[in-house]
Amino acid sequence: MVKPRTLYEKIWDAHVVERRPDGTCLLYIDRHLVHEVTSPQAFEGLRLAGRKVRRPDLTLAVPDHNLPTTPRRDADGNRIPIADPESAQQLAALEKNAPEFGVRLIGDADREQGIVHVVGPEQGFTLPGTTLVCGDSHTSSHGALGALAFGIGTSEVEHVLATQTLLLKQSKTMEVVVDGELAPGVTPKDVALAICGHIGTAGGTGYVMEYRGSVFRDMSIEGRLTVANMSIEAGARSGLFAPDEKTFAYIKGRPMAPKGADFDAAVAWWKTLVSDEGAVFDKTVVIDAADIVPTVTWGTSPEDVVAVTGVVPDPQSFADPSKQAAAQKSLDYMGLTAGQKMADVAIEHIFIGSCTNSRIEDLRAAAALLKGRHIAAGIKHAMVVPGSGLVKEQAESEGLDRIFLDAGFEWREPGCSACLGMNPDKVPAGERCASTSNRNFMGRQGPGSRTHLVSPEMAAAAAITGRLTDVRELLSNPVTA
Amino acid sequence: MEKLTTVEGGAYPFGMKNVDTDIVIPAHWLKTISRNGLGKGAFEVLRKEPGNVFDDPAYAGSPILIAGDNFGCGSSREHAAWALGDLGIKVVIAPSFSDIFSGNAFKNGILTVVLPQEAVDRLLEVAKTDPIHVDLEAQTVTTQFQDRFSFEIDPFRKHCLLGGLDEIGLTLGEADVIDSYEAKVAQDRPWIAPAAVA
Numbered sequence: 111m112v113k114p115r116t117l118y119e120k121i122w123d124a125h126v127v128e129r130r131p132d133g134t135c136l137l138y139i140d141r142h143l144v145h146e147v148t149s150p151q152a153f154e155g156l157r158l159a160g161r162k163v164r165r166p167d168l169t170l171a172v173p174d175h176n177l178p179t180t181p182r183r184d185a186d187g188n189r190i191p192i193a194d195p196e197s198a199q200q201l202a203a204l205e206k207n208a209p210e211f212g213v214r215l216i217g218d219a220d221r222e223q224g225i226v227h228v229v230g231p232e233q234g235f236t237l238p239g240t241t242l243v244c245g246d247s248h249t250s251s252h253g254a255l256g257a258l259a260f261g262i263g264t265s266e267v268e269h270v271l272a273t274q275t276l277l278l279k280q281s282k283t284m285e286v287v288v289d290g291e292l293a294p295g296v297t298p299k300d301v302a303l304a305i306c307g308h309i310g311t312a313g314g315t316g317y318v319m320e321y322r323g324s325v326f327r328d329m330s331i332e333g334r335l336t337v338a339n340m341s342i343e344a345g346a347r348s349g350l351f352a353p354d355e356k357t358f359a360y361i362k363g364r365p366m367a368p369k370g371a372d373f374d375a376a377v378a379w380w381k382t383l384v385s386d387e388g389a390v391f392d393k394t395v396v397i398d399a400a401d402i403v404p405t406v407t408w409g410t411s412p413e414d415v416v417a418v419t420g421v422v423p424d425p426q427s428f429a430d431p432s433k434q435a436a437a438q439k440s441l442d443y444m445g446l447t448a449g450q451k452m453a454d455v456a457i458e459h460i461f462i463g464s465c466t467n468s469r470i471e472d473l474r475a476a477a478a479l480l481k482g483r484h485i486a487a488g489i490k491h492a493m494v495v496p497g498s499g500l501v502k503e504q505a506e507s508e509g510l511d512r513i514f515l516d517a518g519f520e521w522r523e524p525g526c527s528a529c530l531g532m533n534p535d536k537v538p539a540g541e542r543c544a545s546t547s548n549r550n551f552m553g554r555q556g557p558g559s560r561t562h563l564v565s566p567e568m569a570a571a572a573a574i575t576g577r578l579t580d581v582r583e584l585l586s587n588p589v590t591a
Numbered sequence: 592m593e594k595l596t597t598v599e600g601g602a603y604p605f606g607m608k609n610v611d612t613d614i615v616i617p618a619h620w621l622k623t624i625s626r627n628g629l630g631k632g633a634f635e636v637l638r639k640e641p642g643n644v645f646d647d648p649a650y651a652g653s654p655i656l657i658a659g660d661n662f663g664c665g666s667s668r669e670h671a672a673w674a675l676g677d678l679g680i681k682v683v684i685a686p687s688f689s690d691i692f693s694g695n696a697f698k699n700g701i702l703t704v705v706l707p708q709e710a711v712d713r714l715l716e717v718a719k720t721d722p723i724h725v726d727l728e729a730q731t732v733t734t735q736f737q738d739r740f741s742f743e744i745d746p747f748r749k750h751c752l753l754g755g756l757d758e759i760g761l762t763l764g765e766a767d768v769i770d771s772y773e774a775k776v777a778q779d780r781p782w783i784a785p786a787a788v789a
Contacts, residue, residue, distance in 0.1 A: 127772040128765065132747075136762065138772055140783060150624035151673075161759070164769075167784055176622075196622035203624040214788070235785055247667070263691075264669045265698040265758075273762040275769060365788050372782035379780060532622070 114386035116283050117350050118318045121258040121383065125241050127275055136275050140240035141257070143226045144171040144213065144267070146204040147532070148245030152268035153207040164274045166212035170235050170366075173201050173218055174225045175532050179495050179522035182219045189219075197533065211271070224498020224524040227251040227465035231335065232498055234364025238353035238380040243270055248465050248548065250341040254334035255361070256353035256383055258318070261342065282392040284317040284346065285385075288325040290399030295582040297475070298333035299467060299546065299565035301325065302340035303405040307415035309395055314346030317393065320385060321351050325399045331360040332471040339466045340548055343412040352384045406452055406578050407550045407563040409440035414550070416452060418568065418580045424448035443552055444560050445540070452578050455562070459543035460485070460492035460519070460573040461555070462566055464529035467546035468497030470504050472566040477510040479570040479584055485518035486576030490541070493520040495527040517573070531556045544572035592700040594755035598681050598725040601653035602718035603644045606711070607637075608659035612671035612692065615663065621670055626699075629670055630677030645678075655723055657714050658685040662703075663692025672699045682725050684732065686711055697748050698758065702727060710740045727753060 115123070127136040149171070156162065163169060176197035184190055192198040201218065208215035216222045216229060223229070227248055230236040238256030243249060245267045252259035266276055286305060319341050326334065334351045341349025351357075358377050361367045368376045385391075403417045414437075416423065425437035425448065441447065446455065462468070462476050473496065485492050494514045496502035502524060505511055511521045528535040529547035531554065537543045539558025546569050547554075550561035562578060571579040620632040634645050644650055656675065662685040663671060672695040675683065683696065684704045693703045704725065706714070710732075714723060717734045724733045727749060732740045751758065762769075776783055 128768050134747075136765065136768070138769070138776070141785075147621065151626045151669075154625065155759075159759070161763070167787075170785075194622075200622060200624055233788075237783075240783070261667075263667055263695060263698075265695065269759050269762065272759045273766075273769065274773075275762055277758060277762070366785040368782035369786060376780070376782045531618075 114388040114390070116385040116389045116391060117256070117320055117352050117383055118258065118281070118283050119389070121239055121241065122280055124239065125258075134277055134279055137241060137278050139243055139270050139274055139276060140168060141230070141235060141237075141242040142169045142270050143230055143235070143242070143244035143249070144169060144204070144208075145175055145226050145244070145246065146173040146200040147175045148264050149207065149267055150200060150203040151264050152245075152271055153203070153211065155268045156211065156271060161272045163211040163213060163271045166214070168274065169213045169271065170230070170233070171204055171208040171213050171215045172223060172226045172229050173204050175526045175530065176200050177218055177523075177525040178534050179525045179527045180534075182523060193534070221499040221503065224496070224501065225465045225468065225526055227335075227339065228468060228497030228501065228524075231255055231331075231360075232364070232500055234361055234367030237361065237367065237376070238357060239383050243276070247342045248339055250347065250349050251335050251339040251465055253338040253341065253348050253350045254331060255357055256351055256380065258348055258350065260347040281318045281347070282316055284314060284319050284393040284395065285322050285391040286319050287323040287394065287396045288321075288399050288402075289323040290325060291328075292325060292399050292402060295404050295567065295580075295585055296402050297565040297567055298329055298336040300402055300405045302337045302343070303407065303412065303415045303563060304397060304402045305395075306340065306344045306412040307405070308397055309344050311343060311411055311413045312345045314341065314344040317346050319344070319346045319349040320391070321349060322385075326351060327354070330471060331356055332469045335469065336466055340412070343548055353380045404565070404568055404581050406568065407561070408444065408446060408452065409437060410443055410550055410552045411440070412548065412550060412563060414440060418452050418578055420452055422446045422448055422450045422452065453580060455578045456488055456542070457544045457562070457572045457577055458488065458490045458541045459537050460489060460569050461495070461528045461537075461543055461545040461547065462493070462569050463495030463497070463527050464545075464547035465497065465526070466548045467566050468495060468501065468524075470501050472546065473501070473505045473510050474508070476566040476570040477513040479567060479581070480517040480519070480573065481513050483517055483574050485573045488576035489518070489573055491520075492518060492573050493522055493528070493535070495522040495535070496524050498524050519573070528555050530554060531559075537561070544569045544578065592751075592755045592757040595681060595700060595702055595752045596727055598654050598702075600655060600722050601650055602655035602657050602684075602714065602723045603650050603653050604657055604715045604718040605644055606657060606659050606715050609661045609664060610658060611664045612668050615671040616668065616674040620674070621668060623670075626673045627677060629674035630679070633674040633678050652679055654679055654681045655718070655725065656680045656683045657711060657718055658683055659711075660686045660708070662688050663696070664689040667691045667695070669695045669699070672696045672701055676701055684711060684714060697752070700752065700755070702752055704732060704742045706732065706740050706742055713738060
């Protein structure tokens, strides 16, 4: 009898080119996403060694990290220069390297441009059962479609470009089971934050996660992308969802996906990509859906989560002395005091965007709350940054841009934006942002910036009231137009 | 990659514990498009302190860095290894390293040597006045004062460093097994390559 295997083991086995005596495998990489920050040195390495890209057809380049989210072309179609010379140089390097090595580039002004982790699934580049890498830790996102996807360093980027393989050792497996039904106002982002809070940011280190249980089965593909995206925040380089009918329907017809008979053949194989009955996981984590509530972060690590109805924790309440010290340091940085109600925390900035929450369902959810409402007087700056040009077009065709603009938001061009301080979108020192992004690290949104991670719905709610707000209060009191 | 067999020379007697890669190279240096030139940004914050070892002419150009426990923790940025390499460092000696830094260093021809704290303390003393000798083949660190410390290293990494072999070169040497894997997949999953976009 064949030993039952997990989904991870099936994908791994299908990609082993060669197994070494010490267990290290040469693993084949089916898909490689490249962006402007972690690729210049890799291309330079190839050039110096006189090497070429082995499979340009499996490689896709998209700039996202550095790009300003203000318009990129003037009325005459001429490029508006990027003010930061170093950002401009990284972008120029990608624009030179991609054609030189035969790699398709979705450029800064192309309508398909966006955050690599939004573009990959959207273009049908990401497929179930593939191995997918990118020089970015949030590559875990693509696991939502059943791809074994993980972030890599620049030398590994160069290794994949040159050989289409990586030398790796197999990870341990962890199943994260959430059964039950999510209550109204509880979103995939809250599920992701709950997992970070439950197992901690190092809880998944050394593991590949598989999300199992009715909550994940019932979740939309975009919701799954949000959850898989934050696997890395719980320490796991990859997080997998078994592909199902929803996945196949999502992929069908996308530009780079298989077509016709090829699609049917692909689906037949994808249907085998489930963990077998009796497959053994190295670790199991179980969370009851009923225990997950609208969540915010209070500290400077994604594991620092609390119900929006809760209070800032007392650092002394943590058992581990090093965690006590870290919590105190976080509270000092965040300008919060133990016992303070989260719902009393005033907010100055709202950021709806990032590879975690910038897809059409995210924008629809936020817009539904903002329709007929306006941002509070205390909000200095609120912006929506769609994950891609196609998300932006779709939102505009539904009139969502009008809702955001009428509510007092800015409506921007796609990119990584205020998720990380590499482009002009930053939160000023000492100011507070309700952000749909994935990391609340010190200085992440700009030096001295204070980040509260929330769902798009909760970001909209905070925009309306000017403080962290339980979205359920607004759901039960709809504005009558 | 340059071959690394023996390294003889001065050493920065650094010794600081829990040095994260943000300390090795701050984030604003990540906007570069080159692996080169990052030595200027190496330990940028520490170098603002008067009397720091990195600006002490006595140690300028030393090929060895002696560090404290958990060197290279934090961000995975490979720029940390590039910055040290650009500074001319070929060997880092410490009681422990973060896995990621250690891997990044190796991929850039930098040897990380793990020695017990007592040995590191002794080398920190010697480095203030005299050179240190590292022999990768023999897996030893020695001084002219009869000190002799042995260290462990992964055999594959040792093989690569001694031969100046980079992983990419080695993998390219196995192009035939990659070719046959691709041929097999083309049979099993002919739809695997992305559809061409007009």
